Amino acid sequence: MKKIYLDYAATTPVDPRVVKAMLPYFSQKFGNTMSLHQFGREQAEVVEKSRKIIADFIGAKNPEEIIFTSSATESNNLALKGLAFANRFKKKNHLIVSRIEHDCVLESSHWLKSQGFEIDYLSVDRDGFVDLSELKKLIKKNTLLVSVIHGNNEIGTMQDIEAIGKICQEKNVYFHTDASQSYGKIEIDVNKMNIDLLTASSHKVYGPKGVGILYVKKGVLIEPILHGGGHENKLRSSTVNVPGIVGFAKATEILKKEGKKENKKLSKMRDYLINKLRKSIKKTRLNGHPIKRLSNNINMSFFGAEGESLVLELDSQGVMVSTGSACSSKTLVPSHVLLAIGLKPQEAHGSLRISLGRFTKKTDINYAIKQIINTVKKIRKISIFSYE
Amino acid sequence: MSNTFYTEETIEHFRHPHNFGEIKSPDGYGEAGNIICGDIMSLYLKIRESKNKEIISDVKFRTYGCAAAIATSSVVTDLVKGKTIEEALKISKNNIVKTLKGLPPIKIHCSILAIDALSEALFQYLKKHKRKIPPELKKKHEHVEKEKKSIDERYRHWQLRK
């Protein structure tokens, strides 16, 4: 049976070129970056080389501005909590986060609230763009940080990061963006965009799992969450994951060389898929902005066909996608992102997220289209609602 | 960690549900909804008298819901077919879960949907024929009715197929 993976937003396979670059760093070159001897030094060197590659890729001036972490979740936790705790005695205890952040940002903000910080949630419009005039109004004297996700992981909408950065700079507050999905999908320049902190993750860009970065602009102080041997400029103790970091750097080099072409191809396939589904299936809705979206993201609602059913039936046909439906979540509440863009719970109930990637072929797309059309038809047939 | 995946039996019923569709002029019809996730289900009964007993001779369902909701709908129709009213009244969610060889804990509530729809259909039948209604059934009916109100509100703009 065919196996077609269209869930690249969840995670990606490691590119064979990345695997090749990583391999020597398991058994041959295994030293600890903190050791003084040659095995240790050799490791420290390759980590610094990797740091430079990633810094360059996002336009950071100093490689030291990149902190290696274990994941985007850790980076986001470190950004919010680290900054909040570094500033807690400066009467700056107010944070603003958007309503469509990834859970790790939202949960970190909830935890900070429980620790006495003040949090405001920034609304978004029907397409998922944050309300810039509301942002201006929310910023107060004691505001420390604004955190807005760059490319949304569910609906794909790409924020106007530069405009948000500009507001934050004018108002003199820090700006953090979670770029886990957008890294490599669009050019990022942290200085031009006025970004103070930025999160990215290796496994979303054909690198290994277990590696992330947090960019922290020079002069921005954060408190570490992990204390210990003082790795990563004393900001993140833990023995350094050298093979992972080498892999992330290699994945970044590939993006730098091939990203433009790849994204062009992806957005073409994306639009083809969207148009085909819209033409062939009645009562659908495209969630997120039609053009200003991640090159590989499709999110559609099929009214009256519940999302978990769609995902499982498609899985039986060999097509792997995901959903924001209530029935698939642990709380039985639909995705907070779909609710934030104004979908009624019953509309969010029938959503599918289809995300394409480097190894997706046109024939895969055509097979998936066929299966999605059949599956929606099948599930709607069982449904109590009528679509004619 | 508890299992979050479906059993083979559940997937089989979900992918090839038995008895879905509707019955024209049914003898009993019930609708139930789940206010937590927003899923809804309808159940149709055909009831025949044979040898002085009322037997459920046909049953059909329609469900808008997750895979577990569809699978449990299918199972409940299997379980009631050919049964007397008294027997059907005794079917519980445990019977359904057992037939499916278990459901993930978070999906147990989905099987209540099927039981509620069945109870509603039986309630309606008994009421139509001015028969005595067991107190538990009446209580269940009141509960389902209340939940249904909020569900109906949610789907106000949607067209039910009847």
Ligand code: FES
């Ligand atoms: S019926 Fe909604 S989660 Fe199963």
